[in-house]
Amino acid sequence: MTAQRIFLSPPHMSGTERRLVAEAFDTNWIAPVGPHVDAFEREFAAAVGAPHAAALSSGTAALHIALRLAGVRPGDEVFVSTLTFVASVSPILYLGATPVFLDSDRQSWNMDPVLLADALEARARSGRLPRAVVLVHLYGQSADLAPILAACARHGVPVVEDAAEALGATYHGRAPGTFGHAGIFSFNGNKIITSAGGGMLVSDDEALVAHARKLATQARDPAPHYQHSEIGYNYRLSNVLAAIGRGQLRVLEGRVAARRRNFACYAEALGDLPGLAFMPEAPWGRATRWLTCITIDPAEFGADRDTVLQALEAADIEARPVWKPMHLQPALARYETIGGEVAEDLFTCGLCLPSGSSLGRADLERVVHAIRRVAAPALPRHAIHATEAALLTR
Ligand SMILES: *Cc1c(COP(=O)(O)O)cnc(C)c1O
Numbered sequence: 001m002t003a004q005r006i007f008l009s010p011p012h013m014s015g016t017e018r019r020l021v022a023e024a025f026d027t028n029w030i031a032p033v034g035p036h037v038d039a040f041e042r043e044f045a046a047a048v049g050a051p052h053a054a055a056l057s058s059g060t061a062a063l064h065i066a067l068r069l070a071g072v073r074p075g076d077e078v079f080v081s082t083l084t085f086v087a088s089v090s091p092i093l094y095l096g097a098t099p100v101f102l103d104s105d106r107q108s109w110n111m112d113p114v115l116l117a118d119a120l121e122a123r124a125r126s127g128r129l130p131r132a133v134v135l136v137h138l139y140g141q142s143a144d145l146a147p148i149l150a151a152c153a154r155h156g157v158p159v160v161e162d163a164a165e166a167l168g169a170t171y172h173g174r175a176p177g178t179f180g181h182a183g184i185f186s187f188n189g190n191k192i193i194t195s196a197g198g199g200m201l202v203s204d205d206e207a208l209v210a211h212a213r214k215l216a217t218q219a220r221d222p223a224p225h226y227q228h229s230e231i232g233y234n235y236r237l238s239n240v241l242a243a244i245g246r247g248q249l250r251v252l253e254g255r256v257a258a259r260r261r262n263f264a265c266y267a268e269a270l271g272d273l274p275g276l277a278f279m280p281e282a283p284w285g286r287a288t289r290w291l292t293c294i295t296i297d298p299a300e301f302g303a304d305r306d307t308v309l310q311a312l313e314a315a316d317i318e319a320r321p322v323w324k325p326m327h328l329q330p331a332l333a334r335y336e337t338i339g340g341e342v343a344e345d346l347f348t349c350g351l352c353l354p355s356g357s358s359l360g361r362a363d364l365e366r367v368v369h370a371i372r373r374v375a376a377p378a379l380p381r382h383a384i385h386a387t388e389a390a391l392l393t394r
Helices: 018-028 035-048 061-071 091-093 113-125 145-154 206-216 237-250 252-270 305-314 339-351 361-378 381-392
Strands: 052-056 077-081 096-104 130-135 159-162 183-187 200-205 276-278 292-295 352-355
Touching: 018 035, 018 237, 035 052, 035 200, 035 237, 052 061, 052 206, 061 091, 061 130, 061 183, 061 200, 061 206, 077 237, 091 096, 091 183, 096 113, 113 145, 145 339, 183 352, 200 206, 206 276, 237 252, 252 276, 252 361, 292 305, 292 339, 305 352, 339 352
Parallel strands: 077 096, 077 130, 130 159, 159 183
Antiparallel strands: 052 200, 183 200, 276 292, 292 352
């Protein structure tokens, strides 16, 4: 029998989801409204410690609405992390605004607070402040919120947090996504929990969240006929998908623990390899290790990132490079970038390893073995056996 393909971050159902979905069918709430949507919003808000939440059709939709409610209009500029997934940027363009990309720091791989503070100072002097900052919390780790919020507050620039990858993380004990003007989360299929597709917008501002719900349902005014004083979107989450999300939310803590265990296992089994390093965990909080990310220094490791990627693919293991920075994307290269070297370097040498919460010990061993084989020429054979033995006893 051949071994099965190992995926990067597959969905991991707990069993409860099926019962909750059946409840949606039994009560015929097969619609973008219903009791599961309301309950999911309440339970999610409680889980992240936000006063208010609106369940939406995707994280991208949530960011689109959050930016619109932050006042972003055609011609405005919006600062955004360059090292991210394209969905952090697309909504800026949907609104006719212009992204300006900011580099990461090496400590967290997220937006560099010093670079941001300097850029805002310079912009304030020339009277060209951005309308908003989209702050991304990458790969399950919070950005350094305190200096970033302070710099933005000094200039009156709202922060919209893209916490799509960071559900379950903490920053000094609190959830990233709950600090800014608004925050967004994603329940896409590969995120730490999934509703098969969906998103959430959270904010302290009750009126903002109510407005988000209205915009997400075609901005219908409270009138007996269909009346619209502004133009909205069809962005509400389905009651069926909210049922899946509720089931997943109940096991979130366990999913974080499982992903952190994957990371610990990789760190123990690969940590001795020269030229291989792990994404650091910043001192300000708990990273979920949504994805375990490594960097490969080809001179020391003896092979480059792409060689490792190919070796994993040959072993039927899905891995992928760290996000290609937005300022290097053909569709976005014409926009201004502040810095960029750190993100470029992380893209060149960074690799995301299989990190699903359902990974078993045998799966992890297969990944470790495939990586060690690429580096193996430099290592004595007994070293390989020693680390594999360590895996077996974990
Ligand atoms: C997944 C993701 C999104 C978008 O979420 P969807 O639910 O897929 O629309 C936005 N930003 C980042 C950083 C993401 O990883």
